[in-house]
Amino acid sequence: MKRFLFIVTLVLCLHTAISLAARPDEMLADPMLEARAREISKELRCPVCQNQSIDDSDADLSHDLRVLVRQRLEKGDTDEQVKQSLVARYGTYVLLNPPLDNTTILLWSGPVLILIFAFLITRGFFKTAKLDTTEQDLLEEEKKRIFKMIDQEEEREEEDDK
C-alpha cells in the first residue's frame, strides 16, 4: 500500500513537472480536437524562446499561437493546413521538424558528415596503431639477431672449451 501511494505521488509530481504551458482557458471542449492541438503545438517552434515548442513555451506569443492553432482546428482545418498557415507567416523556421531545403541541408546532413569524419579519424588512429606493430616486428628481428649472436657466442665458447 505504501509503495502504491509512493508511485501515485510520484506520478502526480511528474505530471505537474511535465504539464505544459497550455493554460486551462485555452483548451478546447472537444477532447479529440484538443489532443490534435497539443500534437500540432509540440511540432511548432516558438519564435521568441527559440528552442521551445509553443506547447512548452510560456511566452505571450506562444499563447497567441496556441489559440490561433485551436481556432483554425475549430474551423475545420487539417493538421497540415494549420502548420502551413504558420509557415506562411514565420517560414519553415517554426517547424521543429523542418523540410530538407537549401537552408537546412547542413542541418540534415550534419550527423552523417560528423559520422564520416569520426570514421576517418578513428581509421587514422588504427593506422598509427599498425605503425606500432611494425615497430614490434623490428623488435622481433632484433630479438632474432640477439639470439643469433648468443648462439654464435655459445658456439665460440664451446669451441674454446674443446
Next chain:
Amino acid sequence: MKLHLLPLALFIIMIGFFVCRLSLIERGNMPRDIPSVVLNKPAPGFNLPPLLKTGLKTADFKGKVTLVNFFASWCVDCLAEHKYLTDLASKGAVLAGIDYKDTPANGQAWLAKNGNPYNVIAIDRDGHTGIDFGVYGVPETYVIDKQGIIRYKQTGAVTPEIISDKLLPLIKELNK
C-alpha cells in the same frame, strides 16, 4: 598523419567558426533573427480600429510608401527607437503605427507622454494582425511600397544607422 596535431587543428577550425559568427553579429546579423518569409509579398489583409482618430486597413497602403511600425507601451525598445522614428517622420516618411497587444488607455497615454510621430495609428489588441505580419518581438518595422508589397523588415529597434543606410535610401528608391 601527425595525429597529435588534430586537437589543435579542430580548435583552430572552431575558433574560425566563432570569429565568422561574431563578425556577422557585428554587421547586424543576429542569430535569433528569423529569416523573414513575408518579404516581397503583399501585406496581409487586416482592418484595425484606431488608437487615435483613424484606423488602418490593408487598402490604405496603396499609392504611397508606408513604414509600418509595431510598438507597444509595455515595450522598452520601442521607447528607445521612438526619437529616431520622430526624426524619420520629420524627414517626410509616412509612418503607420500599430499598437501591438496593448490597451487603448496605455497606448494613448504612452503617445501623449512621448509624442506621436505616426500619421495613422491603429491598435491590434489580440495581436493577430501582428502574427499575420510575422511579428515575434516588438518593435518591428516594415517598409511597404506603393503596391502594398512588403519590401523590408526590421526586427528590433531602428537605429540612426539603419535609418540612414537602409530605410531612407529604400524609401527614396520606392518613391521613384
